[in-house]
Amino acid sequence: MRIGLISDTHGDPTAWDAAMRALGPVDLITHAGDVLYHGIFNPITETYRPRHLAEILNGLTTPMVHARGNCDSEVDQLALDNHILSDFAWVSHEGVRILVTHGHKYPEEDLILMAHRAGAQLLHVGHTHVPVIEDVDHVVLFNAGSCAVPKQEGGFATVGLLEDGKLFVLDVRTGERYLEGELP
Template identity: 45%
Template sequence: MKIGIISDTHGHEGAWTRACEKFFTGADLILHAGDVAYHGPRNPMKADYNPMGLIERINASEIPVVIAKGNCDSDVDASCLTLPILSPYAYVFWEGRRIIVTHGDAVMTDAEKDEMAQHLRADLFISGHVHVTILEKRGNTVFLNPGSAARSKRPDGRNTVAVLEDGTIRIFDIDTGDVLHEHALDW
């Protein structure tokens, strides 16, 4: 099983393309934790800002894509996608494991995330929104924020994505391919 995990692309087609070409090749599924097309008023645009190009690439993806709605995802953006944006979260049951994907703007604190994860019996809880990577286990749940593929707020400025493969989650720098965080699952 290989799952590509991405968040906060904010209309940057190049970020999606790099993630798919470098990290998601051969994936069985791509999970997107929201803020797909619109850059948001707090996020300056970069050279690869092309929301329509990004939407076209997502629509053309041969790998199934599941998207949870982010606070910058509008109905107009969603109407351009050929797949639904799920709100406020996506509940994915994959190879006997429960995976929750939410943007994170409605469940900001660890306590709120823990409560939701416990209620839904999540094995993996994925969120985005803060543009910073997180990979940790609390209780029976692994919590993952893959960071932003296009608009990082990490101190080092690295744009990031994650991959779940062979029982291990790895967070990668999207530009260099460096592994920044790694967690072996005990599933």
């Protein structure tokens, strides 16, 4: 089982393509929000082309689920076939339960509690653009960072992968593992 974990693509098809190359083939993709719009506080990248990214996403054959980010809007939804306007997405795939949310609306403690109540092993969030893999009370808090507008030290693009119970944040430039963890 291989699940791609991504967020904060902010309308950048070049960043999306690089992230998908780093991931390789996956069975499913979860997107923790901020799909198309760059947002007022983020720089507009040279490769910002939200309509083109929408076309790429609409053409995917890999199943994909989204949670709404603070930059996602009804206008963005008009361009996309998949629903992106729910604050939460629940995924159960091959025995792994994942709660997906952007992470900007609710305190981390509340999100961990929601994940527990749903029996989720993984809480996939975005928003900060900073990668994190952290076990919080037997739920893994996972942030893949951003492939488009990274904000961690060093400022390099990242994407996440869940493979057979192991979690990785990958450096998009090289495909190498930047962070590692595993499901409880």
